[in-house]
Amino acid sequence: MSVLTSSEICPSPPNEPRPITMTEQPLTFHADASSAGIEITPENKCGFCTNSKCCTYVTQEIDKPKSKYDFEHLLWQVSHENVKAYKDEDGWFLLFETRCTHLHPDGRCGIYDKRPEVCREYSNDYCEFDAPAEDGFELYFEDYASLLKYCKKRFKKWKRG
Ligand code: SF4
Ligand code: SF4
Numbered sequence: 350m351s352v353l354t355s356s357e358i359c360p361s362p363p364n365e366p367r368p369i370t371m372t373e374q375p376l377t378f379h380a381d382a383s384s385a386g387i388e389i390t391p392e393n394k395c396g397f398c399t400n401s402k403c404c405t406y407v408t409q410e411i412d413k414p415k416s417k418y419d420f421e422h423l424l425w426q427v428s429h430e431n432v433k434a435y436k437d438e439d440g441w442f443l444l445f446e447t448r449c450t451h452l453h454p455d456g457r458c459g460i461y462d463k464r465p466e467v468c469r470e471y472s473n474d475y476c477e478f479d480a481p482a483e484d485g486f487e488l489y490f491e492d493y494a495s496l497l498k499y500c501k502k503r504f505k506k507w508k509r510g
Pocket of ligand 2: 403404405449450451452453457458459460461464465468
């Protein structure tokens with residue numbers, strides 16, 4: 350079991366920038382906080398996060414798709430492995446499930462002192478450790494089939510498929 354200091358733990362991306370505050374206490378990675386009777390706080394949470402979910406994807410905002418042409422284009426995009434699309438209160442996004450090359454197997458960020466600004470701004474106050482990001486999605490298309498189904502429902506004269 351590896352032990353990380355807070356300065357080596359790697360919280361990162363998503364959307365709302367909030368300051369991250371980390372203690373200098375050593376934290377046990379992959380530990381079971383509840384069985385250990387430890388209260389999870391923003392200060393120690395990353396030390397208990399086993400999959401560093403926030404470092405395993407990127408998102409890109411896209412224009413709101415409106416026309417059949419727009420959705421045809423989106424169908425092509427989500428046909429690719431690990432490419433998904435969603436809509437939430439901030440708009441439409443592509444979601445690429447791809448692990449950051451700087452993320453070490455034990456959850457450390459290999460470039461922590463030089464990590465991108467989006468990683469610095471990301472807060473773990475309420476993150477994927479607390480609930481799946483999908484819980485906040487209004488629409489979620491994990492693949493071609495799910496988006497095609499939506500297209501057929503949205504466009505009465507959708508001719509394909
Ligand atoms: S998902 Fe949350 S708890 Fe896990 S590493 Fe990222 S910010 Fe920390
Ligand atoms: S640069 Fe570091 S903090 Fe940012 S996503 Fe990669 S591993 Fe996570």
